[in-house]
Amino acid sequence: MNQNESLITSNSFSNLSIKRIRELLPIARFRRELLYLIENHQVTVVIGSTGCGKSTQLTQYLYESGWAESGKCIACTEPRKVVVKSLAQRVAEEMGCTLGEECGYGMSFESCTSKTTKVKYITDGLLLQEMFIDPLLTQYSVIMLDEVHERTIATDLLLCLLKKILKQRSDLRIIVASATLDAEKLEEYFKVDQLSCTTFHLESRLFPVDVFYLSTPTENYLENAIEVCSSINKTAPADDDILVFLSGRAEIDECVKRLETASLRNIGSAPQMVALPLYSGLTLDEQMRVFQKVEQGSRKVVFATNIAEASISVEGITYVIDCGYEKVRVYNPYNRSTALVKTSISQASADQRAGRAGRTKPGKCFRLYTEAAFSALKAKSSPELTHSDLIQPLLFLKAMGIKNIVNLSFLDNPPTVQFMAALEELYFLGALDEMGHLTRPLGYSMAEFPLHPRLSKTLLTAAKFGCVQEVLNICSILTITTNLFIKRSSAEYFNSFYKFAVEEGDLLTQLNAFHAYLKQKRESRWCSNHCLNAQSLLQAEQVQQRLQQYLRKFGVYATSRKPTDKTNILKCFLASHYSYVAKRQRNGSYKTPEGLNVYIDKDSVLHEQTPTWIMYYEAETIGEKTYAKVVSVIEGAWLRDYYDEKKNTTGAA
DNA sequence: GAGCACTGC
Structure with missing residues (x-):
């Protein structure tokens, strides 16, 4: 795997000094001009295709001309981790430092920075997460958003929030770097808010x-x-x-x-x-x-x-x-x-x-x-934000103090119905009140968890049900995958699958497999023999450890009643998946409260069972039909109990 | 009663 601009490796130019290679890049001729524009505008849009050197050089130009003095740092965001790491390695080499000193990087599960770090490559998602600790991102003097044309949700949210930050921080500079994007649209986006913005076009060094x-x-x-x-x-x-x-x-x-x-x-x-x-x-x-x-x-x-x-x-x-x-x-x-x-x-x-x-x-x-x-x-x-589930992005914006989401200006606004659906679900989960304001501490804590809000709510309520450790493990799995099993031949798959299968359904079956894996101490041959995905299991374990830190921070301790009542685990999930239930119909399909017909997914342990009520984690439409994935058996009585309780608590308001 | 783009906190 290689990144665009690390294409110029020191091997291919081994007879040239790093200094000389840098001077040969197309961007080098515009060094002074770019620095002048950045100095004099809050936002500089830089259009330039792959290989022009913007991701590796701009950060260094800024560093060399003093933008990282007085304790501040220069950040460059990327949508993907591999790119963050390879850029940081390349730039550290050019700067003649050890990775993690003057030049470092940050991403989940793996950070490499120190007090001396002046140039920092970081995933767009992690920079957003840093806003929980430092909402104005005061440690940075310049933030360069790279690959903006990809329009990831995280980059779109950063554009939106940086615009607000700029109004409070006249010292901050933003560089919006993109391969293809109409610069006019971006300029307009910032200028509407009276921010000074300019555009610079770079030539590419690609072949025809x-x-x-x-x-x-x-x-x-x-x-x-x-x-x-x-x-x-x-x-x-x-x-x-x-x-x-x-x-x-x-x-x-x-x-x-x-x-x-x-x-x-x-x-x-x-x-x-x-x-x-x-x-x-x-x-x-x-x-x-x-x-x-x-x-x-x-x-x-x-x-x-x-x-x-x-x-x-x-x-x-x-x-x-x-x-x-x-x-x-x-x-x-x-x-x-x-x-x-x-x-x-x-x-x-x-x-x-x-x-x-x-x-x-x-x-x-x-x-x-x-x-x-x-x-x-x-x-x-079409930007990711316009066709995605907005629950997590919306909760994040609320946590960042955005009161009126509908009036917020995105580079491209998602359809209103998506906002409404997300607001409704966040209200149901208790993250927002009737007025649409963030609740504290619940809503804020939910936002801070690196999880889908439905899962963070489940986890934060698990103590009440006495099953924190189990729910923690299930959430860790679901963050990585909906199915830990690998499908090789279907005979092998089902043999292994049914070793861990329980009648309560997939949530507990996946949990069983994960527990067995933890007991095996990460034996990869064992995983393979049991048709389990070793990569996913390892990642789930990392997530579990991270979530544990968050739980400690919120004062929730991972204790469980012994032996844990399986019913409680399912009831705990039901409390946050009330809209993700369905009742069996005569024709064998299931109907959700919203009138959606779903079928139990073929990968489910319940595929050939016929429980009256099911709860599922997600529904996926393929062709004409929709399939419920990660399915569990629930009882109608639980729903009634839950409904009564909900009525008593919200009915009083 | 079928088929599974790609990231990331």
């Missing part, structure tokens, strides 16, 4: 990429993809690798198979093609295969999802083939379900994909759609 389109639309782009691969293979030198963007796992597996067949037929006449899949569902080791060298005279063909668009950059790609589609997770606020929807990509995204071909020399991009179809694509992808 020729783009080709289909002359007529295709019925089956998988077929086209294989054809294009074969025709490239006939003419191009064997070490020109191919990267194919597809929408998902099924398409990728299909193409890998087809290319292997096609390549076998080719023997003797053209280079052997080695098909490699790349998507996040693969284990880390499987993903790493795309970085291995293939045999001399063979050609690498990587079939990838969006993961190759920003997260993982495969080096040595000369040809990109782009199907024009991606899968997006879309939240439905009307019934609180999510769906994975296959949609056309944006023009910005198509260009980003094409750019993957021009990293080391001129490249070519074959788009498996017509030029007219490209023109019809929307210019930008």
